[in-house]
Amino acid sequence: GAVVSQHPSWVICKSGTSVKIECRSLDFQATTMFWYRQFPKQSLMLMATSNEGSKATYEQGVEKDKFLINHASLTLSTLTVTSAHPEDSSFYICSARVYGGLYNEQFFGPGTRLTVL
Amino acid sequence: GENVEQHPSTLSVQEGDSAVIKCTYSDSASNYFPWYKQELGKGPQLIIDIRSNVGEKKDQRIAVTLNKTAKHFSLHITETQPEDSAVYFCAASNGRRGFKTIFGAGTRLFVKA
16 A cells, blocks of 8 residues: 555656656545655755645745646646756655645655756 | 754665664654665655654564654664665654655665675
8 A cells, every 4th residue: 555656757858848747646645745856866855745726835945937736636746847957857756645644654656757958 | 944864874784784874853843753765766665664652663674763852763774685775764754844854864775795
């Protein structure tokens, strides 16, 4: 149980294009999903918290117009990187928090490696 | 702001030896402390967690201890195996912070056969 999937697992795109990454909780409902980015040999940096049916909460320094998040259902959140540039190249990871849990038990997806040429 | 410090950044042990990774947290309201293992090119995998009402938890070769007074928690891996080689992250969170999780910087564990 507690499986989170991400799609795609990797993507290469040209500078200026937009890329959508999907995060799904496969066997549980998740009212809250989190989006992280991770640079090589670094820790996870929280970008935003996504709550089902409401607007995402972005961390300081993260541009909400550049990283569009939609959490339309209890099992799906999407992150769209708009007008991507080479500096957006990174490993993007989502996690999902178990609905109704008293503690912040999160389960992570396998990550999406984005390369912007 | 809240932070989690993790030590050491790199740890090399011989197969069969024990490995210990230590973390400290700053937010005294933190009540949930997970540990994640991340292999190269993959997402973090929850390996064990501990809640603030417990001082110790064990799962086969892995154990975690929590000292709330000192705001320390540690991961202990016994009888290490080469497949334990990975990056380990500690983390702390609480509901008052919107369940936001603060991660340590990570420990790169090498287990030499």
